[in-house]
Amino acid sequence: MLRCHLTLLFGILLCTCARAQDFWSDRHFTEADTLRGMLTPARTNYDVTYYELHLDVAPVDHLIEGRVEMDYTITGELPLLQLDLYRNLQIDGIEQNGTDLRFTRRGNAVFVELPHPVDIGSRHRMTIHYGGTPTEAQNAPWDGGFVWALDQKNRYWVGVACEGDGASLWWPNKDHLSDEPDSMLISVTVPDRLFVASNGNLRAEVELEDEGKKRYDWFVSYPINNYNVSLGIGHYVHFDTVYRSFDGEELALDYYVMDYNLEKARKQFREVHPMLEAYEHYFGKYPFWDDGFALIEVPYLGMEHQSGIAYGNRYMRGYLGGLIPSDMDWDYIIVHEAGHEYFGNSxxxxxxxxxxxxxxxxxxxxxxxxxxxxxxxxxxxxxxxxxxxxxxxxxxxxxxxxxxxxxxxxxxxxxxxxxxxxxxxxxxxxxxxxxxxxxxxxxxxxxxxxxxxxxxxxxxxxxxxxxxxxxxxxxYPAVPVLELRRNGQQTEYRLRADVAGLSMPVGVYIGEEPVRLLTTAEWQPLGRGIDPETVRVDDARFLVDLRVLNEPEK
Structure with a gap:
């Protein structure tokens, strides 16, 4: 039964790959790519509503061990349920309603056989026990994984970034952007000298005296992308303030930084207020109000982790001191990653x-x-x-x-x-x-x-x-091109594009005079006696190339 369903599944995958866009037709995609990227019935026929991630992290040994409780609703026929977990992590067992479930692994995908019959609309909780050595990021955040680092005082400092590579590199889940849980508990146990900062609000700190450990329970009350779930582990200190919105409501701002950077952070993070003010002006209030806004210092550049943004810009202007014009003085990571709270996370x-x-x-x-x-x-x-x-x-x-x-x-x-x-x-x-x-x-x-x-x-x-x-x-890779040519005493223009029928106004300067042209694919007169070399696109407002043709086309 299991083999038949898998055969059907991979037949669908191969057919879908053949429909890739023409530009990408010569790009090779693996079975693993399609297993992660495609929505088959094994994924679409259940909806995750809630995760509990219970994790024990051992910074010395670079090991993790834990379990995930997954609440989900059946939305269609589901003989097989697909989860995702990188193959280097071991699954110790999957159970539901006290029953151990059979499962098969294929690369980073896990196919679970459910007890049958399963009623559409029914709700269930599945528990996945797992552990091992998670993927280690070599160049976070551009590649995903754990970052096992030492801080400036040679103390353990841990971060996680997994956009693109997927949350399944460190915890089992339905690793597809289409399905966000409605809420989530993130419960992390570490040696008691360390602090864990994560998404949402800190609900509890629990001393586990017999084990010399401490558990931190964080709760996210909004839907969240799986790759946004993260944590920072280190010798953090915390300070907080509030942002007052245009209507007077107060938003909690929490900052978790290395103890030796407290004064730098107090100064640098003042930029959060004008950033939130600008974004509220253009788009509206911060979208995860009840969970608050947080910055968490991490041993890599940064990432837009929802309500717990990873910050690693070293308290410098711009992007590690560069990227923005030299006469501007603001923190790129704060401005960019917080912008993702609107587009990316919301x-x-x-x-x-x-x-x-x-x-x-x-x-x-x-x-x-x-x-x-x-x-x-x-x-x-x-x-x-x-x-x-x-x-x-x-x-x-x-x-x-x-x-x-x-x-x-x-x-x-x-x-x-x-x-x-x-x-x-x-x-x-x-x-x-x-x-x-x-x-x-x-x-x-x-x-x-x-x-x-x-x-x-x-x-x-x-x-x-x-x-x-x-x-x-x-x-298409290319941008539209405004073409100019002489035709006798007349100078003419048209828009050259890959898309048939593209017509758009384009601002140009003829000498120093601003002119707005309604461009089409057809040649139109610009004027007599105009030297095409004196025409330039208004490149402060338009991403359009310019090309002057030497002779009229035949």
Missing amino acids: VSVADHAEMWVHESFTTYMEALYVEFHFGAEAARRYLQSQRRFITNEEPMLGPLEVNFTDFASSDHYYKGAWMLHTLRGVLNDDPLFFGLLRSFYQDHVRSTVNTQQVIDYFSRFTERDLQPFFDQYLK
């Missing part, structure tokens, strides 16, 4: 191929932070500083259903931000543009979206067909 995608939604909006939020506090010209200058990172090597939208995280560049950050900024230029109506951003966010707060939903919403709100615009920027 508005989420169900497939890593669509990660542009997380990163493009959040990267543009950096510019909005600058605009709110320092003005529109400073924001445009900040955006200009990012253009050098745009490579146009591949589409920002990756192949679906294969857990694709191997983008060749950071275009889904910087090019994506410029795509949104270009849309602002195309609309040429800031009240409309900012109303669009706020309404889209508010209408999708704490929910999952896909690319087509974004495009459809933006088109309806603006009463424009934005499908060709987004198709060009998301599905």
Whole structure:
């Protein structure tokens, strides 16, 4: 019975891979990729509502041992239930209602046979016991795993980052972005000299005197992406304050930092208030209010862990002292990772191929932070500083259903931000543009979206067909090109693009005079006696290339 279901499952996987987008057709994807990325009945026919993660961490030996309690609801026929756990971690047993369940492992996927019959709509709790040596990150947060480090006083310091690689590298779960638990308990036991900081609110600290250990119970009261679940273990000190929203409600701000960095943190983390103020202005109140906002110092650069953001920027301006213009002085990691609380943690995608939604909006939020506090010209200058990172090597939208995280560049950050900024230029109506951003966010707060939903919403709100615009920027490597040519005494222009029918206004300068052109694929007259070499695209507002043709096409 088990073998038959597995055979059917992998047949479906192979068929789905053949439907990959044309650009990615020569990219090889493994069975492991499809097992992680694809939604088969073994995943879609149950809905996780709650996790309890009980974990004992041994920093000296780099070992973990624990169990996961998973509450779930049956939503369809489910002869096999797929969980995920990296193969280097051992499963010691799976049980439900006091009964041991049979399971089979295939790579990092675990297929569990359920007692039958199982009624649709019924609710269950499954317990998975596991342990071992978890994956160790070699370059966190760009690769996933545990970070076993020593602090400046040669004391144990531990962090976890797992975006892309998946939460299943350290705890068993349904490791797919489409299914977030409604809430979660994170209970971690460590040697009693250490402190554990995690997501949500700290509910209990329990001394286990006989074992020389201490347990910390954290509770997340909102839906959470599995990769956002994390922890920091170290010699932390805690301080707190509040942020008062525009309506006067107070948000708890908690900071967990190394004891020797307390004074640096008190100064640096003052930047949280103006950051929250800017984001509230554009999008609304912080989305995980009851869980509070926290920064947790970690031994790697940072990550957007929901309500417990990992911070490792060493209390420096910019990105470890760089990345932002030299005359600007703000902490990139605070501004960027906190932006993900809105796009990434609140508005989420169900497939890593669509990660542009997380990163493009959040990267543009950096510019909005600058605009709110320092003005529109400073924001445009900040955006200009990012253009050098745009490579146009591949589409920002990756192949679906294969857990694709191997983008060749950071275009889904910087090019994506410029795509949104270009849309602002195309609309040429800031009240409309900012109303669009706020309404889209508010209408999708704490929910999952896909690319087509974004495009459809933006088109309806603006009463424009934005499908060709987004198709060009998301599905093709190249950006549109404004082409100019002489035709006798006349200078003409058109828009060259991969997407048929793309038409969009483009701002240009003819000499020093600003002109707005409604470009199409057809040649149009620009004017007599105009030297094409004197024309330039308004590159403070549009991500559009310019090409001057030497001779008219035949």
